[in-house]
Structure formats: C-alpha cells, structure tokens
Amino acid sequence: MNYFSLHHKSPTTTFKNAVVNGIAPDRGLYFPENITPLSKHFIDHISDYTNHEIAFEVIKQFVGDEIPAEKLKEIIAKTVSFDFPLVKIDENTASLELFHGPTMAFKDVGAKFMAQCLEYFNKDNKDEVTVLVATSGDTGGAVANGFLGAKGVNVVILYPSGKVSDIQEKQLTTLGQNIKALEVDGVFDDCQEMVKTAFLDEEITKTLTSANSINVARWLPQMFYFFFAYKALHKTQKELVFSVPSGNFGNICAGIIAQKLGLPIKHFVASTNINDTVPNYLVDGIYNPKPSKATISNAMDVGNPSNFIRILELFNNDIEALRSAFSSYSFTDDATRNTMKEIYTTSGYVADPHGAVGYLGLKKYGLNENEFGVFLETAHPVKFLDVVEETLPVCVEIPEQIQKVINNKKVSLKAASYQDLKDFLMK
Numbered sequence: 001m002n003y004f005s006l007h008h009k010s011p012t013t014t015f016k017n018a019v020v021n022g023i024a025p026d027r028g029l030y031f032p033e034n035i036t037p038l039s040k041h042f043i044d045h046i047s048d049y050t051n052h053e054i055a056f057e058v059i060k061q062f063v064g065d066e067i068p069a070e071k072l073k074e075i076i077a078k079t080v081s082f083d084f085p086l087v088k089i090d091e092n093t094a095s096l097e098l099f100h101g102p103t104m105a106f107k108d109v110g111a112k113f114m115a116q117c118l119e120y121f122n123k124d125n126k127d128e129v130t131v132l133v134a135t136s137g138d139t140g141g142a143v144a145n146g147f148l149g150a151k152g153v154n155v156v157i158l159y160p161s162g163k164v165s166d167i168q169e170k171q172l173t174t175l176g177q178n179i180k181a182l183e184v185d186g187v188f189d190d191c192q193e194m195v196k197t198a199f200l201d202e203e204i205t206k207t208l209t210s211a212n213s214i215n216v217a218r219w220l221p222q223m224f225y226f227f228f229a230y231k232a233l234h235k236t237q238k239e240l241v242f243s244v245p246s247g248n249f250g251n252i253c254a255g256i257i258a259q260k261l262g263l264p265i266k267h268f269v270a271s272t273n274i275n276d277t278v279p280n281y282l283v284d285g286i287y288n289p290k291p292s293k294a295t296i297s298n299a300m301d302v303g304n305p306s307n308f309i310r311i312l313e314l315f316n317n318d319i320e321a322l323r324s325a326f327s328s329y330s331f332t333d334d335a336t337r338n339t340m341k342e343i344y345t346t347s348g349y350v351a352d353p354h355g356a357v358g359y360l361g362l363k364k365y366g367l368n369e370n371e372f373g374v375f376l377e378t379a380h381p382v383k384f385l386d387v388v389e390e391t392l393p394v395c396v397e398i399p400e401q402i403q404k405v406i407n408n409k410k411v412s413l414k415a416a417s418y419q420d421l422k423d424f425l426m427k
C-alpha cells in the first residue's frame with residue numbers, strides 16, 4: 001500500500017516510510033492511496049471471526065506486503081490483548097468501553113500497534129529511532145507503555161510540569177528502560193512547539209518520528225473498535241449511529257474509513273467540548289482554528305484538530321456530503337457534569353467526562369426508533385478521578401493497572417527551553 005501527502009508536494013511512499021517518518025517532507029499528513037471494501041460475506045458473517053481475525057482482515061490492505069502476514073498477526077495479538085465490552089445504558093444506547101487496556105485510555109491500541117511496527121521496520125538498522133511525543137496527559141502514558149522495551153526505539157515524552165494528573169504523571173515517568181520523560185516548564189502548547197522545532201532542526205541528525213495520531217500506524221488500528229461494536233450489535237437489525245468524543249479527530253476518522261470498508265454505519269457524531277472548531281465549520285463552512293481552551297474533558301482540548309484534513313479528504317472536500325453523514329456538536333462543562341449525573345441516576349453507569357460528551361452527542365442527534373446509538377467511552381473514570389468523584393456520589397475503585405504504577409518512583413528531567421531538549425537529543 002502506498003500513501004500520499006495531503007499537501008500533494010511530496011512523492012508517494014510506502015507504509016514503512018510513512019510509519020518511520022510520521023509526516024511527509026512537505027509537512028502534509030499521509031493518506032492511503034486506495035481503500036478497498038471488504039467482502040460482503042465477511043461483514044455479514046462477522047460474528048464467526050475472533051477479534052484478532054477481524055483486526056487482521058481490516059488492517060492488512062493498509063500494511064500490504066511490508067510486514068509478513070504471520071508477523072502482522074503476532075503484532076495484532078499483542079495489540080488487541082484486552083476486551084472492548086459494549087454496555088447497554090438504555091433501550092437504544094450503549095457505551096463501547098475502550099479503556100480496558102494497560103493505561104486505561106483508548107490510545108493503548110494505536111500506541112502498541114505503532115511501537116511494534118516501528119520495532120519491526122528498524123530491526124536491521126543499527127541506528128536507533130527516537131520517538132518524540134508531547135502530551136497533555138493520556139497520550140504519554142499509552143506511548144510509554146506501548147513502546148516499553150521496543151528494541152532500537154527510544155522514546156522521549158514531553159509533558160507540562162504540574163499540568164497532568166498524578167496518575168498520568170506516574171504512568172509516563174516510572175517505567176524506565178527506553179522511555180525518558182522531560183518535564184517542561186510551561187503548558188502543553190510549549191511541549192508541542194519544542195517537538196515541532198526539533199523536527200525542523202537540521203543539526204539533529206538522529207532519526208526522529210512522532211507517535212501522535214498523525215502517524216498512520218497509530219491512527220488506522222482505531223478502525224478495529226467500530227468492527228468489534230458491529231460484531232456485538234449486528235443482530236439487532238437497527239441502523240448504527242456512533243458518537244465519538246473528539247479532540248484531534250483521529251478516532252472518528254478511523255471510523256469513517258471502517259465505513260468505507262463496507263461497515264454499515266448510518267451516521268457519525270463528532271462530540272466535542274467547547275473547543276468547537278469543527279462544529280462551527282459544519283454550520284458556516286469556515287474552518288477557523290483557535291487556541292485551545294481548558295475543560296474537564298481535557299484530552300479533547302484541541303483548537304486545531306490535526307486529522308480533520310483527513311476527514312475532508314474522505315468526503316472529497318464536499319461539505320454537503322460531509323453534512324449528510326456526519327454531525328458535530330459542542331458541549332459545555334456544565335452540560336457534561338449534568339449528563340454524568342443523569343446517566344448515573346437513570347442507569348447506575350459511571351461515565352467519565354469524555355464518555356459523557358459522547359452520550360450528549362447522541363441525545364442532540366436525536367435517535368429514531370430504527371436507530372441504535374453507540375458512544376465511545378474513551379477513558380476509565382479513574383483517569384479523571386477528581387471530576388468524577390466531585391460530580392457523582394461514588395468512590396472509584398483503583399484498578400490493578402493503576403495500582404501498579406501509583407507507588408513507583410517518578411524519574412524525569414527538567415527542561416526549561418528548547419535548548420534543553422536539543423542538548424538531550426544531541427548527547
């Protein structure tokens with residue numbers, strides 16, 4: 001499979017190069033040249049397949065022959081190593097829980113898949129690859145865990161000092177081995193800026209890549225979730241509507257590719273917090289990115305979603321076509337808290353703030369009696385413990401995965417400016 005740059009000024013390249021380089025030389029995002037629908041027989045008989053078999057069918061055309069089938073199956077087995085349960089909330093709504101992985105956020109799947117692809121591609125290379133990643137919280141933990149022990153791959157995670165939760169900080173600073181955490185004196189945007197500067201710095205001769213959802217190996221495996229949900233629901237005979245809590249819009253964009261592969265999905269709802277660049281675009285057709293605003297669903301505090309350009313590509317930049325298959329709504333923190341309470345009161349279900357935004361999207365869309373709505377529950381409530389325990393009369397039990405890191409010792413290096421990162425990378 002070849003990939004082209006969405007800026008159209010770089011040559012097409014292989015899956016391998018797209019993964020190793022992250023972004024095209026013209027700074028455009030890579031996009032697959034072809035998307036071939038899966039057979040109707042496969043879709044109709046999806047419940048005859050295991051999750052590993054489904055994942056293999058779904059991803060294989062995007063990898064092509066660059067990873068042998070047996071190796072790809074091995075990578076999938078290590079990636080899809082936990083459950084994705086669908087929990088019914090009411091008659092026509094369910095929560096698709098994506099948080100049962102090692103760091104309890106849905107990014108575990110993409111991070112693990114990408115780490116193993118990179119390790120495979122770099123196996124004969126004596127030079128190590130350095131993965132640079134800026135995090136506002138969740139990405140760092142998933143990347144640290146996913147890349148831990150990957151041979152030939154070093155990971156440098158930049159996070160804003162004092163601005164991530166204690167659990168998140170432990171997840172990204174305590175693993176050791178090939179994972180280094182740089183604690184930046186600043187906010188998330190400063191971390192991101194330092195990463196971008198490093199990519200453009202010609203004095204740094206190491207091979208650098210990004211483990212952000214711009215990387216095709218982190219983005220595409222997210223298609224699996226939609227197939228797993230369909231496997232659980234296809235006997236209901238109802239049309240499926242997915243609401244995806246969205247920040248950088250990578251997850252929902254993977255859902256749209258799943259639909260292109262033939263998965264019968266009626267409609268997508270991209271649910272956001274007050275960072276409403278995309279909802280506004282659907283209203284007036286003007287894409288006006290803004291600086292991000294802080295909310296209680298902070299993994300979605302993104303003012304300029306990097307994957308939206310891929311969504312436009314999937315709809316041939318036709319806004320009318322986009323509007324008929326895709327809605328996007330924005331919700332305030334007050335509405336989010338009220339909904340967490342409402343879900344809890346009516347069903348006993350504890351939603352985290354991101355899942356609650358997803359649920360709100362389904363309500364706003366207004367499901368009819370022939371439709372069934374699934375919202376993606378992207379993080380375990382324990383990852384947003386303060387908000388959940390302030391809002392709901394519950395005490396969240398600390399799951400085993402979190403218990404394991406909570407008492408480990410934090411190890412980080414302080415970075416006050418870009419020069420500190422550069423010195424670190426030039427060593």
Ligand SMILES: *Cc1c(COP(=O)(O)O)cnc(C)c1O
Pocket residue numbers: 105106107138139213245246247248249250251252299300354378379
């Ligand atoms: C990253 C993240 C999101 C947003 O996903 P995108 O693919 O960036 O739209 C939503 N919820 C949680 C908990 C996340 O960590």
